[in-house]
Amino acid sequence: MRRLLRRLGLYLLAIWAAVTINFFLPRLAPGNPAEAALMRLEQHGTVTPATLKALEIEFGGDTSDPLLLQYLKYLNNLLHGNLGVSTTYFPSSVGDIINQNIRWTLVLLSLSVLLSFVLGSLIGVFMAWRRGSALDTILSSLMTFLYSILFPWLALMAVYFLGFQLRWFPFADGYDTTLTQGWNLDFIASAAYHAVLPALTIVVSTIAGWMLTMRNSMITTLSEDYVLMARAKGLTSRRVIFAYAARNAILPSVTGFAIALGTVVGGQLLVEIVFNYPGIGFSLVQAIQGQDYALADGILLLVIVATVFMNFVVDLLYGVLDPRTRQERSA
Amino acid sequence: MSQSPNVPVSTAHVESGASAPPAPLGGPLLGRSSQRERRGVAAIAAGIWGLITLNRKVMSGFAIVGFFTLVALLGPLFIHQNPLKYTSTLLAPPSSAHWLGTNQGGQDVFAQLVIGTRSSLFWAMLTGLIVVGISMTIGLVSGYVGGVVDDALSLLTNVFLVIPALPLAIVAVQLFARTTLTIVLVVALTNWPWGARVLRAQTLSMRSREFVTAARAGGERTVRVIFFEIFPNEVSIVAASFITTTIQVLLAVAGLEFLGFGDSKLVSWGNMLYGAYNGSALFQGAWWWFAPPGICIALFGSGLALLNFGIDEIADPRLRPVRRPRRLPFKKAVA
């Protein structure tokens, strides 16, 4: 317990440090933020000085304040759950924008990552069990190749062949834009249909890593004495593979998986660019380039918290999965 | 960044390190053993050849990497036309004049590919070295010294683990010049934590071994213990980490170039993809412009990955391919 609290403390510290860095990072980019904001605001109509002042206070304080003061005010706002107002999508608050876009990211990506992990690990288990067979050899070579493919390249090839040439799947947008959003069947079906190609690409490009890790881990585990004993006990192959071998072999992958989930929140920017998919990755880039600090900070914060949170979850999970870690390892 | 997370594929080292020390790959070549007495380059060359041919995977991986390295070193000598030169044959499919056709600006794709090999390989290796240097130092020190130093360095590792590469890249590019070096720095800063973690875990387990206690009891200074006692045992992990990292950074750098963060005057695989994407190569059917750079990246990466798996197999005999005796009545891999 004490150990967990200590880890939690360190993680919180890490969050704070990362938040600080991410606060200062966009602001280091050259350019006058006030002017940029002003320009954007004026696109929506004339702006009175009063509005401008009010806005400045809204989204992070007077930009003429010294940076340190801005930082403190920012922290203060954070603790009150106020992420500020976006200048790009004025007058929507950062919270709203994130909320709107993140569902796409989350659903598509978490499902893809989960699918990739589960499928990859299962295939890895199978490959290790049937080691040396033709299937194993072929798959191993294939995976080695897939492991090194550049994602956007694969995505574009998929778009070209499956979408453009063969017209099997749509390759742009998250859904058919002529439909209304909402919980209706048409929309959901359309969303699912549009998700196929991006999901497929993500899975194909990430599955190799899981497969190979699991295969290696499984091969090592299969030579352990407890697997031999499990066989000696006359247990079914299924029980031996899963409860004895895979259960132990999967431990190295768990860390990687949790971290992968954490990065999901950051949004697969490349996915969004190539497939024109709605999500927060693209918003993030826009925000930074347009000096929309509030939005940028908001998204970055989310990314950081999600990753650190997942790391923490991994620690917990590991403790549950592997009783050996529960004992304090005296270094 | 937006590429798949750096799943540590070489788990063999971490696993086997816990129970038995991994066969130090650098063993025969590092100074400490009696083989220091062997004279000459010939002995070293023989040693390296022996290592390479030890394993089929290492051989094929080495062949691929070697091939690309040769192209990188010597290829440009054979390319007589300027890859950036615009010609009037726009978007031409492969022909005898242009082996891989031309792109939107009439530039010869094959020439670009060959020239690009040099910069892509160079930057990937360089970044890999930087990353390994950082992660090694931090991992070793953190694992060995422990205590407050470990806590602090772990904190540092966690923080950098969490910094997203893309925003960092955007900012960096706006702050500094739009050069490849900038990208390299960004990629290096965001990729070192993974290796540092692995190495730290390994060092932690090594530290409690008897040979370390013996060294310390003998009065060796900390720095010497870290770099001359513990490190030689981790060489194979570091080698594997270097290779994995190189693959990751190759993809990361190419990814950033693809997004347009690279130096557009530089010819590299990533930049070729950027050009192809912006020139809507695929939608115009110019697969010869788009496919080759991607294939090269994948092939070179595969070569590196094969090297890695080969090293894994050498370090951990359990992973070696099982040669089945012909008369075996029971067929399963596990009796």
Added chain:
Amino acid sequence: MATEWAGRLLLDIQHLSVDYGVGMDAVHAVDDVSLSLRRGEVLGLAGESGSGKSTLAYAVSRLLRPPATVTGGRVLYHSRANERAGGENVDILGLSEGELRLFRWDQLAIVFQSAMNSLNPVLTIGAQIDDVLRAHRSEMTAAERKLRAVELLRLVGISADRVHSFPLELSGGMRQRAGIAIAMALSPDIIIMDEPTTALDVVVQREILIELLRLRHDLELSVIFITHDLSLLLELADTIAIMYAGRLVELATRRELYRQPRHPYSYGLINSFPSLRGPRRKVTGIPGSPPDLRQVPSGCAFHPRCPFAFDVCERVVPTLMPAASDQPQQVACHLYDPAHMPAPPTLAEMAARFEAASAGKAVS
């Protein structure tokens, strides 16, 4: 305890051979070994590392991993069911996968050398007993299984609450006992114990052996006990088989072996440790070291180290035969072959020869 089955032949190992690798480079880990086990008997298998005793056990239970292969022989198992039905005896080596799975643990169980490594670290002890019950006794309910698990643990002296413990939470001795408990789960006919007490301290070792003897007495268990510690077998086993370089060199009851070890190697082993009582004597040990199985000496594998070696020993491999016409004790040594040697050496002669050999060795 005498039942109708007591003393009946249970396991008949006939000319078993196991090689590592194939062809020219094959290593003969087990070379033409024949043994038998009766119900209620404790058979001790002794020898140094590399003598093939563990390989033999694994071969019998079909747990060999490549590159090890069985290259000859049969292992006949006389099950009660078969005998009642008047059916043929089963060759374990010929069982199909399905039959083998049913056979395993139900008739033949194994206690591995290192319980730490042979117990699944992520499952509780209770789960690992439950496993086996579920796989083989599908008619039992969950409650019955739980009861049985507790009963088994109590049988080996582990408290009931340990059912929920993970292997790493138990001490070394407890882990080994847990291994025995799991082996007993289906009340098998045979238990093979592969150096079960080697890694434990002597006190715990003693406790476990006492448990074992008690179980054997109460449950009519047959045990194949593998160890390098001959002194242990002299107390524990009914019959002792001594292996050297993959071959069986002596087979005797413990009394016979204690009174007069016939094979020079057996003599060397027994006299490598002093006895608590009896006259003082020089402890000699055996000169030399066990052979590399890739290069087994020609003829009798022991001849380079044997103080009695003579010309035949280098040329001809001795076969296992009775030590004397009136003795059931079997030995594979030319000293006892009337064709080569008129009279075998007496104990005194053996002692003298060994002492001379060790003295000579000390000088040179």
